[in-house]
Amino acid sequence: MYSDAATQTTATTESETTMQADNEPEMSRQNHAPEPDVKVRAENVRLWYGQTQALHNVNLDIHARKVTALIGPSGCGKSSFLRCINRMNDLIPSVHIEGRITLEDEDIYDPSVDVVQLRSHVGMVFQKPNPFPKSIYENIAYAPRLHGTVNSRRDLDELVENSLKRAGLWREVADRLHTPGTELSGGQQQRLCIARAIAVNPEVILMDEPASALDPLATATIEELIDELKDRYTIVIVTHNLQQAARVANYTAFFHMGEIIEFNDTDTLFTNPREQKTEDYITGRYG
């Protein structure tokens, strides 16, 4: 599972130098086969809610078509960081952000960036399933129609079907596409939300505790789904469930009090953590 995942230290300037030459992801894969390419890079990200600082100098490289898990005790800033990546924090008036976040070398906080476009590249799945109070079909068709990416009715039907298939929901809902999405079970709703995110063909999917409101069976389904999705998408998942992180993530970042204490491939982080705090956390000594 992690065969191609080179051991990666916390993203800092060292890793930056290695990456600088490879602007083209395609190139980088050819030239440095074992070196995974960076999809999203956070540099010195600091975030304040009013006067209180919630993130201190977060540096992180998120690798393309891999699953990166963010773990850490409650209130350590995982969600805050996640929301930086699709600029959902913009909606909170008191937020102030410094530092740099790039999506394939484009600064997403550049004034010329259109958040609408950014969010169609970076999708998000929330902790509680939040389908729109519309039909299953409309839930998925909404965003492609909004962004004008699909023209004909037939293409739209196809897109809906494919998105549902990729989210593993097609067989369960194929015969009731026009019933309200809110009438599905919690697990189905969450997969509907994933299908909805997939439908705009994003590059990155952010998931904030996507399975924490679900029962173990539905959770397992979501985890399998994440495993399949990483072939196409870059996934960042916040989770409180360490087993889940160990199961689904290629890389794991441990957050503590607004800082990344340790970032590594998941196996190493869980079996051989460098930092005492990480070890304390994963062995359940606190948090």
Next chain:
Amino acid sequence: MTDQSENNTPRLTGSVNDPRMRRRYRAERRFHAYCISAVLVALAIIVTFFSDIIGQGYTAFWHHEVQVTLDYNERSERIGQFALDSDLRDVASRGATRSIPRAIDRNPDLLGTTETTWVPVKGDIDQHFKNDKALSDSLEEKVNRLLADGQIRNAFNSRFFTAGDSKLPELAGIFSAAVGTLYVLGITLLFAFPIGVMSAVYLEEFAPDNKLTQTIEVNINNLAAVPSIIFGLLGLALFINFFGVPRSSALAGGLTLGLMTLPIIIISTRAALRAVPDPIRLGAFAMGCSRWQVVRDHVLPASLPGILTGTIIGLAQAMGETAPLIIIGMIAYIPEAPTGIFQSATVLPAQIFTWASEPESAYVEKTAAGIMVLLAVLLTLNAAAVLLRRKFERRW
């Protein structure tokens, strides 16, 4: 456990003899009785009110008619009364023949023909049959004879619904007031609904949370508590004196009631918008919606039932309002239904008010019947609001 068995009191039933427990149960029963009697008092008031109104008003939906032969000739072309057999001139309502000269004028072919028809009897005679109103002996004898002969009958009073106000109580109906009410409420809706909903959307979805918007919010809430007569004064000053809207027109009334309804619509719309859960908004934002798209595609559709419910309740309230309309001159004698928003109009409650201040006893039943109609419409509106809310309540 051993303690209990030593005390020798049953563990679950012993409290029956405990005075403190007994007092507690007594207080409980007393409170229960108070609440039930409060409900009974309220019920009794409602029942009394309805039975009183219905008892007074139901007779207005029936009236007595006399069979007459109308004679269209040269004399009745000038004075309608001459169309009647002289014996019936003091029985049939004057209103029944009032329009004959005009009818002949419009259709000269009528001249020389006769027509047998039923027309309302004079109000006093109707009241004689209904409430034993005293008549002169000769007249009383005559109408009793006509009744016995079947020349006077008790029939459904369709006139009450198709005629406007009249100085002759036997001819008066609610039609002009009902049409006036429709015009006024139509204007109220057109004025208050878009402004109210848009203000609420702005305040709830777009406005930053700062001192200014908080002040606006508090003031809107206060506005809803302002006595309606003050809105009448505002309407008078603003629409009639400043903008020159014709006095006592449906437009002036509709706008004035619109001012009154505005805060109700704003408040209920904001409540409906707030009831839409934030995750729906966040989900839409995360799909790349702009704020306006979030509102248009997700928040408004989800909150529409709530908005409509609030609007219906606001309109129902406006429909029952009289005080502000008195101020802008809508308590007037309006026999003809308005055909435009600039014409003088009156509304149902104002019509009821006018009838209630008439001295003649025939208007008492009209007043009560008007109240019945108004209440029926209001109850229907409120029921519609409740149904709407039930049917579409929270689908997430």
